[in-house]
Amino acid sequence: MPVFHPVRLPMYDWPEVREATCALEEALQAAIGDALNIAPEHFTPWPAGLDVHESWSEPGVLLTQTCGYPLTHALHGKVRLLGTPHYAAPGCREHYYCSQIIVGKNSSHETLEDLRGARAVYNTPDSQSGMNAFRRSIAPLSDGRPFFSSVFESGGHLKSVKAVAAGDADVASIDAVCWWLVCQELPELANMVRPLAQTLPAPGLPMITSKRFSVTQTEQIADVVADVFLDPKTQKSRERLGIRGFSKLDFEDYASIPAMEQEASLLGYPVLA
Numbered sequence: 001m002p003v004f005h006p007v008r009l010p011m012y013d014w015p016e017v018r019e020a021t022c023a024l025e026e027a028l029q030a031a032i033g034d035a036l037n038i039a040p041e042h043f044t045p046w047p048a049g050l051d052v053h054e055s056w057s058e059p060g061v062l063l064t065q066t067c068g069y070p071l072t073h074a075l076h077g078k079v080r081l082l083g084t085p086h087y088a089a090p091g092c093r094e095h096y097y098c099s100q101i102i103v104g105k106n107s108s109h110e111t112l113e114d115l116r117g118a119r120a121v122y123n124t125p126d127s128q129s130g131m132n133a134f135r136r137s138i139a140p141l142s143d144g145r146p147f148f149s150s151v152f153e154s155g156g157h158l159k160s161v162k163a164v165a166a167g168d169a170d171v172a173s174i175d176a177v178c179w180w181l182v183c184q185e186l187p188e189l190a191n192m193v194r195p196l197a198q199t200l201p202a203p204g205l206p207m208i209t210s211k212r213f214s215v216t217q218t219e220q221i222a223d224v225v226a227d228v229f230l231d232p233k234t235q236k237s238r239e240r241l242g243i244r245g246f247s248k249l250d251f252e253d254y255a256s257i258p259a260m261e262q263e264a265s266l267l268g269y270p271v272l273a
Contacts, residue, residue, distance in 0.1 A: 002212065003044040005060040007032070010052050011067065011205050012177055012241065014158070016185040020240035027234050028063055031224045036217060038062070053126075061210040063221065068257045069128040071206050076251075080211055082222040084204040085229065086245035089180030095247035096201040099129040099173040101137065102193045104164055109171070112197055113141055120148040121160045121169035122272060128257055130157060133199035134173035135272045136260040144268025151272055158182070165192035173199060180242055202256050203249060222248045 007029040013021045033040070043062075046055060056066045057078045066075065084095045091098040103109045109118065115138075123130035138147050152169070154160040160172035161182055174182075176198075183190045209221055228234055229246040238244065264270060 003042055003060055004062045005046050006043055007063045009065050011065045014181060017240055020237040023237040024234055028228050031228050032062060032221055035220050035224045059210055059212055063207060063209055065205050065207050067128050067205055068202055068254050069126050069132050072254050072257045079208040080213060080218045081249060081251055082207040082209060082225060083246055083248040084206050085243045087177050088242040088244050089176045091176035091198050095203055097176045097204040098201045099133045099199040100176055100179040100195040101173050101197045102164055103171050103196045105192050105194050109196060115171050116147055117149045118170035120151045121154050121163045121172045123154055123157050123160050128202060129175035130173050131272055132260055135264045137199045139264040139267040139269035142269040146273040161193060165189055177242060203254050
């Protein structure tokens, strides 16, 4: 039997919620291992220093979580999609989420139009919540020209929030779950910024597995995930992470993500600028 890497949920794995994330990872791994008859000795640690982007397409993936934009772009045809959790964060509904467009607490900006000429920050170029949804929100206002005075990459949602809070940027688009985590775990930071608007909704961050698994096995894994996300034994960790359900999805369900990209381009705003 081939070896597999342990279940890894990296997308919201902040130090403040590491214990809850670890507990949920262990529950998922045990349940999937039982369902597919994968013994503990068939798990091998993730390679040291492996970048999270590289980990998504590792052949040994049993279960991990990625972002919708990579799923529909760099990972297209390279992984199997399971579905996405339901989150309790404001702006989330069933398997959908959005982004909160935030500004400084004392900012004079009240509308998206007010942001013309502002300094924007985003987390990474391949982020649905921090870049693609943000770009689609600004596109109708852009008149086909750069909208912001400057745009820079922070490397992560939390870094973007901190940049706005510190006055190094005027605006950022933050994944609704990340914003909820800021409010729950870092209230002093949350109090330094405020939401100005929400982006259009899209399916939430997808859970994926390796193409090693057949379609039938993929269905089995998705069923196990759904069961674990309803299991009273995982309730404490799920509540800490804001998880309250799971939807099995197909790749077609994520069509709204490339559609946002195409719509922004048709409006003359192909790049966040």
